[in-house]
Amino acid sequence: PIDANFEQNREKVDEHDGHDVWGPVDEPEELGIHGTHVAVDFDICIADGACLEDCPVDVFEWVDSPDHPESEIKADPANEAQCIDCMLCVDVCPVDAIDVDPG
Ligand code: SF4
Ligand code: F3S
Ligand code: ZN
Numbered sequence: 001p002i003d004a005n006f007e008q009n010r011e012k013v014d015e016h017d018g019h020d021v022w023g024p025v026d027e028p029e030e031l032g033i034h035g036t037h038v039a040v041d042f043d044i045c046i047a048d049g050a051c052l053e054d055c056p057v058d059v060f061e062w063v064d065s066p067d068h069p070e071s072e073i074k075a076d077p078a079n080e081a082q083c084i085d086c087m088l089c090v091d092v093c094p095v096d097a098i099d100v101d102p103g
Helices: 050-054 088-092
Strands: 012-016 019-022 038-041 061-064 073-076 098-100
Touching (some): 050 088, 088 098
């Protein structure tokens, strides 16, 4: 599962479409965590898609991740500022790739 303490245990290494990227990143195999309020561990995401289907405010968008060992697309928290902390995405992700930090 995603490390809920990633903000302590990782370093911000980049930005992507207005949200933080937490390393380590070593493309294409290692992509890190995208987002902070809504954080998706791209190295765990298997592109199940439940988060995109179930989020009531459409926080997630697909991004390409060619040659990543787990999946060729990832759920990017492109609109994390819209999140209403319903926790549905956290509950439905089959591999626990998502951390939402209310407050
Ligand atoms: Fe969307 Fe709810 Fe997840 Fe926030 S907690 S990203 S509103 S599904
Ligand atoms: Fe990925 Fe989990 Fe969403 S596997 S696509 S973060 S439901
Ligand atoms: Zn991103």
